[in-house]
Amino acid sequence: MNLVLLGPPGVGKGTQGARLACHYDIPAISTGAMFRDAILHGTDLGHTIQQYRIERGEYVPDDIVIDAVQKRLSEPDCANGFLMDGFPRTIPQADSLEHMLQIQQRRLTGVINFAAPLETIVKRFSGRRVCPNDGSTYHVETQPPLHAGRCDLCHGPLLTRPDDSPDVVKRRLEVYLEKTEPLITYYGKNNQLYTINADGTTDDIFQRVIGKMGSLK
Numbered sequence: 001m002n003l004v005l006l007g008p009p010g011v012g013k014g015t016q017g018a019r020l021a022c023h024y025d026i027p028a029i030s031t032g033a034m035f036r037d038a039i040l041h042g043t044d045l046g047h048t049i050q051q052y053r054i055e056r057g058e059y060v061p062d063d064i065v066i067d068a069v070q071k072r073l074s075e076p077d078c079a080n081g082f083l084m085d086g087f088p089r090t091i092p093q094a095d096s097l098e099h100m101l102q103i104q105q106r107r108l109t110g111v112i113n114f115a116a117p118l119e120t121i122v123k124r125f126s127g128r129r130v131c132p133n134d135g136s137t138y139h140v141e142t143q144p145p146l147h148a149g150r151c152d153l154c155h156g157p158l159l160t161r162p163d164d165s166p167d168v169v170k171r172r173l174e175v176y177l178e179k180t181e182p183l184i185t186y187y188g189k190n191n192q193l194y195t196i197n198a199d200g201t202t203d204d205i206f207q208r209v210i211g212k213m214g215s216l217k
């Protein structure tokens with residue numbers, strides 16, 4: 001299974017991605033999580049990315065993102081498949097993913113496009129909490145941690161992502177519409193797109209995806 005998850009920020013790609021990766025036994029590759037981790041640990045990539053204001057909702061330049069994904073995709077755990085969450089986000093990124101896969105004589109199994117009303121997306125943003133330590137994600141109402149404000153895995157304090165503040169969310173949605181939404185047409189033309197109604201509970205949405213993707217390998 002070589003999967004790409006598409007959809008606006010806050011639609012629930014990270015939550016579904018973690019479940020789907022577990023279900024299909026493939027690694028979930030989140031470029032956003034890779035970048036946050038690189039910044040947290042002060043790596044070279046982290047220092048480079050810091051100048052691009054991701055905390056304000058701006059995209060990292062294509063060449064940097066593509067290089068990071070290329071390195072990640074060549075790691076052994078991706079040999080039997082992968083799930084991309086947050087990549088590609090632009091047409092040049094989609095073209096280079098296609099190129100990377102061609103070289104490895106692989107192809108995308110499918111692109112899952114999560115669609116939900118704006119109201120749902122805004123609700124998901126406002127309740128989202130993350131663990132800065134291990135990247136796990138919670139929602140105060142729909143997916144609360146066992147102990148309020150504490151990560152189930154490392155027990156550290158949960159935070160609101162700085163780019164989940166209302167003004168940055170507005171900018172992220174604008175950038176999504178301008179640069180990422182055209183990918184729906186891009187993948188639609190290749191008959192690779194599976195659109196999923198992402199309104200509802202985590203379980204319902206997961207079942208809808210499995211229902212659509214179940215027969216694909």
Ligand code: AMP
Pocket residue numbers: 009030031032033035053054055057058059060061065085086087088089090093163172
């Ligand atoms: P995410 O966790 O997917 O919402 O990503 C957080 C932020 O990281 C985004 O708002 C962008 O600033 C940056 N980012 C993540 N993936 C990409 C990408 N494929 N292209 C450009 N910027 C990205």
